[in-house]
Amino acid sequence: MSAEHIAIGLVGYQNGYKSKLLRAFLNDEEHALAFCSNEAQIFKCASPDAACYISRKRGHVGSAFCAHPGHESDRVVLSKDVSLLDFPDKTVYASTILGGMFILDGVLILSDAKLPFARLPTVELIAAASVLNKNVVLVQSMKDPIDDTRILEHHHEITQLLTGMGLDEALTILPSTSANSNIGALSTRISNMCTAVYEYHAPAEMIIMDSCIHEDQGTEKTVLTIQGRVLKGVLKKKQQLEIRPGSFSHDDNGQIMCNPVIINVATLDSIGGNDQLEQAAAGDMITVRSNIDYEQIGGIVADMSGFVIGHVDSLPDVLSALKLKVILLPLMFDSYTEDFKEVSIIEKGEVLLVTVGMLSAAAEVRKVVDETTVVVTLKSPICARKEDKVLLLRSANVCWRLIGHGQIEDATVIKIGKAIHG
Template sequence: MTTVKQRANAHLPPKVMSTSGRLTIGFVGYGRVGKSTLLQALLNNKIDLSKRKTHPTSELHVVSAHIYKCSFPNTPCYRSRVNGNVVPALCGFPGHELNSMVLSRDVSFVDCPGEVQFASTMLGALCLVDVIFILSTATGVFTQSPSFELLAAANILGKKVVVIQSMIDSTNETRGMQCIEPLIIPISAWNRTNINEVCKVISDISVEEYDDHSPVGMLIYSNCTEVDQESGDTILTIYGRLLKGTFKQNQRLEIRPGAVSLDEDGRPKCNPIIIELTSLESEGGMPTSGSLISVKAAINYDLVGNLVTDMTGYISGDVGSLPDVFSALEIKVSLLPFMFNPYTEELEVTSKILENEKLLMTIGMLSTSATVRKVMDNAVIDFAIH
């Protein structure tokens, strides 16, 4: 492990944007704002109007779907289906009943937890997706809700954002329109109001093309282990997003940070985990970069079992190609002017960061505690990571 200091950004080549690649969309929003209900509507699942979900989402829920559009030019007719379901053959919209439907977009949806206690999981998921759909209720004032923080975080990450005003069936038109701006799509997932408009927005979004030719790099968002009943081997299954490169069968992969120990001088040392793939699956078919995938490998549980209980936020890739692991960071920060207090349910002025203060840091999808060692000029802070 080493200490890293702030460095100037290297010159980066221009981004290549495309509307044809696979798109990963994260649904975020605090509280019961209808994220899972909107997901059901987009997947064309039946929604039981007599039963509204009472338990919150506590972990990431990932599902893949296809967006179809009418083959007739310049028509606002769209349909969506979960992968594996029957493809709509005909448009069916008034005036276009006999027109065929064509595939417009492959998309993966990530339903994020909305309760305040799962805030680090929600913020970490922002790094996993291309586009962020922030949901806010029609009766709430967006700038006075915790969704304000999500919009600020998305802006810092440079993510594309669509704000969706949900539950418009629960308010009058005048009250709902007070919150609507050009950025916002008003919907009712229960009544499927404006779901077609959401599909159109998804189809038209352009994102940066991914690199299939670089060494493999994958961000892990979940994992589990199970015993194969036939061979008796312990199988490790890793779920993540392939950020670059392309996996191959029987490929050797490195997982970082892995195990952390002390060297002869008492300094932290990173010991990556090495695995060999036995199988891989992709949400969208072929496991190309940008896809949400799962990979499996047989492991020696006695040696690494305690290291793979929770690898959320870890990275995996070609052996020897992954970045260094750091034990301390020097970061320039920009504090948001306000933060949401879940106890008073109000926005409050953000307090200054103090020396020796303990903070929860979410970097990518990995959260850890850190102690502020020094606060310097220009908002540069020296953190010791635990």
């Protein structure tokens, strides 16, 4: 049975809570959690007057009936396939977390109910989610179901923040598989999240989350493994795919050129490796494997986080400079003072961090056209289209902090040179 696929990022400082929450959501206390991704399924009670949801690990054979009181004889139907992705929880990785928002449908922000609410990176995540039309659920996690005035105080503080930002109330979760864990409420929130409208008939395109290469001991072939999310169209086994930006060279006039990489798909799998696929459609989280010539492309493809892969000659242009229409946030978080301060205007000559998709690049402000339009030169080219949304970050005490967002109005396009076949 097929269901809509939804990708959820999990961010939080308490890794112990994070693991327990995942185990409860997967309804699986025995098996080891995947390092970067876990796959689950959400089932809904088939009764027309019920709003009962349960979750369990994908592929796990569970009861076909609803366990909620009054609906024990009602069957459950598959509502959502869910990929749960673990994101870095250190504030210095803000650009990585925010970049990941581009491929997610929503994010779970994990907080310890008994500790003071950590505004960083929560406020930045909520701001980025609002810009990118993503869903946010703030989860307060408890070890034990105890009465504690601190829990009520922290919940009130978070509720005020979320209400002011137009979000639903935080969920309080006891991370266990017991009946009072409130995992059902979390399943309901996730199942009811809005997801993107995908172009299934467009040329295939996927953002790369991670890549690595290794030698297959059985065949002695070098294998490239790529993980990512399909954003458009359909990818199939044995087809040829292009990767941009790839590598760079110069033409006879000294002008920089982009040299895309071409690979042949050997296998397609679900991102957790549980299912082998003949094809993957827009919205799917998948793993692509290809046998490659290490001498040709090994040094290029070892780390391609943020690169784009898809049908040959159909990918976005590679850009070296951007004209951006920008909107600054009223406040930014100062990680040194642990407080908010007013966002100052963007000035010519300063260096920002521009995040497009999962790829971030340092960008020097070459020209300030007016208070809403700037032109930046990228330190490393990126693959993007006009009208794509971008996030803008400014350096603050070694960390990059979100100061606003923008849209690409115009760009300097790098010439596409000869492709490198792997």
